[in-house]
Amino acid sequence: MLWRALLGRTGISLVTLWVVSVLIFIGTNLLPGDIAQIILGQMATPENTAVLRAKLGLDKPVVEQYLVWLQNVMMGDLGISKAGLGAGLGTPIVEMLGPRVYNTARLTILVSVIAIPLALFLGLMAAMHPGTKLDRTITFTTLNLISVPDFLVATTLVLIFAVSLGWLPSIVYLRGNESGWLLIKTLAMPILTLVILVSSQIIRMTRATVLNVMSSPYIEMAILKGVPRKKIILRHALFNAIGPIVNVIALNLAWLVGGVVIVEQIFSYPGLAKLMIEAVLLRDMPLVQACAMIFCATYIVLIFIADMATILSNPRLRHPK
Amino acid sequence: MSDTSQNTNPVTQFDELPDAPPKRKIKLSLPGKIGIGVVIFWAIIVIIGPTISPYHEADILDEELFIVPGSDEMYPDTDFQPPSKIVWLGSDYLGRDTLSRILFGARTTIGISLIATLLAYLIGVTLGIAAAVGSRFMDMALSRVNDALLAIPSIMFALVVIAALNSPTIPWLILITGIIYACSVFRIARSLGQEVMVSDFVEAARVRGEGLWWIITREILPNIAMPLATDFGLRFVWIILFISSLSFLGLGVQPPASDWGSMVKENLPGLVYGSFAPLIPALAIATLTISINMIVDDISAHSGGKLAKRMIS
Numbered sequence: 001m002l003w004r005a006l007l008g009r010t011g012i013s014l015v016t017l018w019v020v021s022v023l024i025f026i027g028t029n030l031l032p033g034d035i036a037q038i039i040l041g042q043m044a045t046p047e048n049t050a051v052l053r054a055k056l057g058l059d060k061p062v063v064e065q066y067l068v069w070l071q072n073v074m075m076g077d078l079g080i081s082k083a084g085l086g087a088g089l090g091t092p093i094v095e096m097l098g099p100r101v102y103n104t105a106r107l108t109i110l111v112s113v114i115a116i117p118l119a120l121f122l123g124l125m126a127a128m129h130p131g132t133k134l135d136r137t138i139t140f141t142t143l144n145l146i147s148v149p150d151f152l153v154a155t156t157l158v159l160i161f162a163v164s165l166g167w168l169p170s171i172v173y174l175r176g177n178e179s180g181w182l183l184i185k186t187l188a189m190p191i192l193t194l195v196i197l198v199s200s201q202i203i204r205m206t207r208a209t210v211l212n213v214m215s216s217p218y219i220e221m222a223i224l225k226g227v228p229r230k231k232i233i234l235r236h237a238l239f240n241a242i243g244p245i246v247n248v249i250a251l252n253l254a255w256l257v258g259g260v261v262i263v264e265q266i267f268s269y270p271g272l273a274k275l276m277i278e279a280v281l282l283r284d285m286p287l288v289q290a291c292a293m294i295f296c297a298t299y300i301v302l303i304f305i306a307d308m309a310t311i312l313s314n315p316r317l318r319h320p321k
Numbered sequence: 322m323s324d325t326s327q328n329t330n331p332v333t334q335f336d337e338l339p340d341a342p343p344k345r346k347i348k349l350s351l352p353g354k355i356g357i358g359v360v361i362f363w364a365i366i367v368i369i370g371p372t373i374s375p376y377h378e379a380d381i382l383d384e385e386l387f388i389v390p391g392s393d394e395m396y397p398d399t400d401f402q403p404p405s406k407i408v409w410l411g412s413d414y415l416g417r418d419t420l421s422r423i424l425f426g427a428r429t430t431i432g433i434s435l436i437a438t439l440l441a442y443l444i445g446v447t448l449g450i451a452a453a454v455g456s457r458f459m460d461m462a463l464s465r466v467n468d469a470l471l472a473i474p475s476i477m478f479a480l481v482v483i484a485a486l487n488s489p490t491i492p493w494l495i496l497i498t499g500i501i502y503a504c505s506v507f508r509i510a511r512s513l514g515q516e517v518m519v520s521d522f523v524e525a526a527r528v529r530g531e532g533l534w535w536i537i538t539r540e541i542l543p544n545i546a547m548p549l550a551t552d553f554g555l556r557f558v559w560i561i562l563f564i565s566s567l568s569f570l571g572l573g574v575q576p577p578a579s580d581w582g583s584m585v586k587e588n589l590p591g592l593v594y595g596s597f598a599p600l601i602p603a604l605a606i607a608t609l610t611i612s613i614n615m616i617v618d619d620i621s622a623h624s625g626g627k628l629a630k631r632m633i634s
Binding site: 015016019020023024027028140143144146147148149150151152155156158159162163164254257261262265266276277279280281283285288289292295296299300301 | 392
């Protein structure tokens with residue numbers, strides 16, 4: 001039964017990924033604007049454009065273009081970036097992605113390692129003492145933090161730690177060989193920003209999830225038979241909330257995908273999201289497609305994990321009638 | 322959600338019955354009241370902002386204005402100036418008045434976000450109700466397409482489309498945002514609509530021989546209006562944040578139009594000199610979004626209140 005659910009979800013995820021690839025391809029190819037013309041810019045003579053179109057395979061039917069692109073992507077060939085195209089051959093995208101993916105992965109993993117335990121702790125604290133000063137402070141602060149733009153949090157932190165106190169650099173300048181203290185100092189600002197943003201989401205949802213479980217009949221039963229509050233939360237509520245909480249964490253890590261775009265841009269962090277923004281500004285379509293595919297695939301994997309957590313944690317979903 | 326309160330005439334006579342539903346009065350907490358005040362304030366600014374602003378949004382102020390009386394300095398700096406009598410909130414990276422740009426920008430930022438939210442609702446609610454009342458096939462088709470669209474992070478979706486367009490214009494921005502957010506509105510409208518469709522009073526209406534249009538306009542829409550209104554507030558906040566983020570990345574509203582998100586971006590270099598120019602528009606966005614969230618929070622807190630929640634505290 002469990003395997004069937006797992007297989008089903010995997011199937012749905014794969015189909016979604018395929019649909020997303022179609023959407024990304026349509027999005028980048030069928031909208032107004034001829035890519036060859038955009039690439040050539042002012043040098044676009046009719047002959048030039050025709051040659052480039054043939055070179056990029058743009059003269060073939062759209063379906064064929066898509067199939068060729070999909071096949072290449074599956075083989076690990078993400079195409080050639082526009083960067084350096086004027087000088088002859090462009091740079092293969094796979095080469096450009098390597099260090100960027102490493103940087104973004106490093107950032108997000110560090111953020112998750114810090115944010116998740118912190119957020120779970122605070123969220124549970126708030127849920128254990130609802131209505132108290134502590135709970136009200138936590139809910140009020142996190143509500144404010146999730147309502148403000150990401151860049152407000154980032155700019156405020158820069159103003160405090162980089163400009164006023166001068167402790168940390170306001171821009172991430174990675175040479176790639178930093179280690180120890182210097183690396184921590186360089187990464188501190190983006191990590192701090194993302195931790196604040198992600199954990200306030202997780203805190204709120206953890207609190208809401210646990211409180212939601214708290215209003216179910218069996219908890220009411222436990223209250224009425226006189227079980228102490230702490231015991232109810234730790235023994236009854238928490239176990240039933242684990243599934244939803246894992247769900248919350250996975251969804252928020254997926255949300256990191258969007259948050260990372262802003263944060264990498266503010267701190268000039270050389271990650272994947274910044275590469276994508278640069279590609280968008282340069283209209284470098286193959287690169288945009290590649291980055292978008294990576295982000296969407298990550299997102300879909302995380303949603304898949306969230307789904308699986310929901311199924312695994314709920315016996316009724318685990319053994320459907 | 323009581324369905325008796327929908328028919329306007331009989332309400333008064335039902336109110337006197339012993340089992341009449343309690344009147345829903347929303348008592349706002351202090352943050353909620355402040356929130357309403359701030360939202361009204363920005364609404365007024367949207368209307369009269371450009372009229373009361375001291376300068377035009379694109380005006381680069383004259384150096385003469387900044388000359389301190391009595392000093393012999395001929396060419397003072399005009400960019401990133403601290404707040405003074407000439408520029409109440411300081412000047413930006415080109416020496417323009419931040420206050421004027423905030424006042425003009427309110428119209429751009431709030432206007433675009435509001436139109437995009439309305440568009441998202443128009444598309445989302447129409448299709449959502451169509452899926453709820455329509456055939457199974459229609460529901461399946463709409464839901465699958467919607468799931469696929471939801472599987473793309475919204476910022477990625479926007480980036481891909483903006484990359485394909487040569488330069489993002491405001492109508493395109495509204496359209497993209499509207500479509501992206503219509504997906505989540507669709508989900509909510511569909512599930513709310515389905516809930517109402519299986520209720521007894523819809524069945525009664527059907528037996529009575531009412532047409533589909535009558536059921537949609539008289540039974541479904543009034544019953545899903547309240548939850549959707551709460552959702553509208555949250556969605557509006559997300560759209561403001563989304564559009565500001567795009568502008569911040571340089572892919573939203575294009576200069577010289579002033580927009581709060583792009584104002585943060587263009588003044589970001591001033592941060593190093595300790596200028597507040599990038600912080601002020603960010604704070605303007607924050608006051609608006611926090612206020613709306615406070616109001617929504619107040620309203621939704623009222624529809625809760627289970628026994629355990631009260632007893633455990």
